[in-house]
Amino acid sequence: MSDLNPAVLTKKLVQLNLIEQYQVDQAWSEVQAVNGDCEDLFRLLVRKQLLTNLQVDRLKKGETAGFFYGQYKVLYLIGMGSFARVYRAVHRQTSQVAAVKVLRSRHRGGAESVEQFMREAKVGLQLKHKNIVEIYEVDPDPRSPYMVMEFVEGQTLRELVKVRRKLDPLTALKLTADVARGLAHAAAMGISHRDMKLSNVLVTSKGEAKLVDFGLAALSDTSNDQAIADCPNARAIDYASLERGTGVRRDDPRSDLFFLGCILYHCLVGDAPMPETKDRFARLNTARFQEIRLLSQAAPEVPMNVASVCHKAIEYDPTRRYQTAAQMLADLEATIKKLEAGDTHSSATASSVEESADEDASNEGNNRTIMLVESKTEFQDLIRDKLKKRGYRVLVFGDPARALSRFIPDLEPPADCIVISAPELGAAALDAFNKLVADEHTKNIPAVMLVDRKQQFVIQNAKVNKNHVLLAMPLKVRDLRATLVKLLSSSAPTS
Secondary structure, rough: OOOOOOHHHHHHHHOOOOOOOHHHHHHHHHHHHOOOOOOHHHHHHHHHOOOOOHHHHHHHOOOOOOEEEEOOOEEEEEOOOOOOEEEEEEEEEOOOOOEEEEHHHHHHHHHHHHHHHHHHHHHHHHOOOOOOOEEEEEEOOOOOOOEEEEEOOOOHHHHHHHOOOOOOHHHHHHHHHHHHHHHHHHHOOOOOOOOOOOOEEEEEOOOOEEEEEOOOOOOOOOHHHHHHHOOHHHHHHHHHHHHHHOOOOOOOOHHHHHHHHHHHHHHHOOOOOOOOOOOOOOHHOHHHHHHHOOHHOOOOOOOHHHHHHHHOOOOOOOOOOOOHHHHHHHHHHHHHHHHOOOOOOOOHHHHOOHHHHOHHHHHHOOOOOOEEOOOOOOHHHHHHHHHHOOOOOEEEEEOHHHHHOOOOOOOOOOOOOEEEEHHOHHHHHHHHHHHHHHHHOOOOOEEEEEOOOHHHHHHHHOOOOOOOEEEEHHHOOOHHHHHHHHOOOOOOOOO
8 A cells, every 4th residue: 555645546536437536625624623544534534434344455565457347337345156256235326236157267268167156147148036145246357246136135055054053943944945937948048057056045134035156067977986076066066976876968957956856855954954174085985875864863852744755855866865956845835834733743742742652651541542544464463452551442444435434424433642654545535634623523633644754645645733643654663652641632532
């Protein structure tokens, strides 16, 4: 700053169009009234919000570029990565606030980097959706390419999770649904994201999620580990490793859904589903995609219906994963409705009442009648014997339709609670469970459906509420007992 004097500084401020001549003159009159110098002028202009600290720093370094990008005046830095910097900026005429993303100078000489940056910009220009950060304009000048984007008042999802440690299931689902809407819109135009991660999801001050950074180029060569490891972007390595490991084509749209599932998992648990590492060759090990802990172990308080959506998204086998973003969004929206209706049953819910159920185990059943609907004889015998020892009467049926026929309108129900096992009975169990919930004469009778975690169709389509719940297989009988105690505590016994 040694070469700056009042005359030089005044000329620079005006020539660079940072402030008007009259504003400089007025500021100098205030500073010189107290024998101030250039440093005092800077402090005054920052205090009056006529300059920002970023602009002052650049002026002191003698820089003459980087103050404007097109009609947008740069105010301050809001994000910085190895590839680009993002600034908050304001339009000099309309005062519209925007974010300006600028390719870092070290990459401007590389044709690949400039091409990737421009691909992102051109892809983004096509996407107009409330859950995607909009790109307004692009300047392809290779000397200093930049794009002007919607400015989002808020924070990244990574920052939010870091502050809260983890998110409650309803909030996590709503944010994930927002992202899925953005992905579905892009997929309808034949565009995938290829860089799904917490820091590429922006959460607005109103609690809505917006996707940013579309257009990451897929690897041109995924034929061997070295080619993948040489890729400049770590997330692209993850995508390529997953796709090569599962034998799908490059750019498979289901890859975005896998990593969206990983985002949901991280939000629910507070930790990434796979160890986060910068070691490129460690990221090539496809075993990491297959060794993700079940949510029932990592976060047993997460409701079963929420865990079901998450686990389907992160299925290693792409044929068992969600096939489209629209399909995943439908399940997310349905599960949100279930949570809002009170269906929050989890593996921890049953455990929380287990202790009270064991306090008087010999009279636990209190002569209550349980109807068990199960087709496998050995499982019938196991459950019947365990429950009888706890004071329950047990009626066993192998056919769901026959079991339901015993419930006749205007007659006393034959059982206080129904347990339906779905692993063998499948759709028949689901139909019977939903009929119990829907029919006027059975809707107040508690029911439990036992489901295999792989039965996604059953889990997603079951009509559950506080009196009609799901339990995951393999089953611990004590969890079933604890659930029965809870359900029967608020219902009157049959005569």
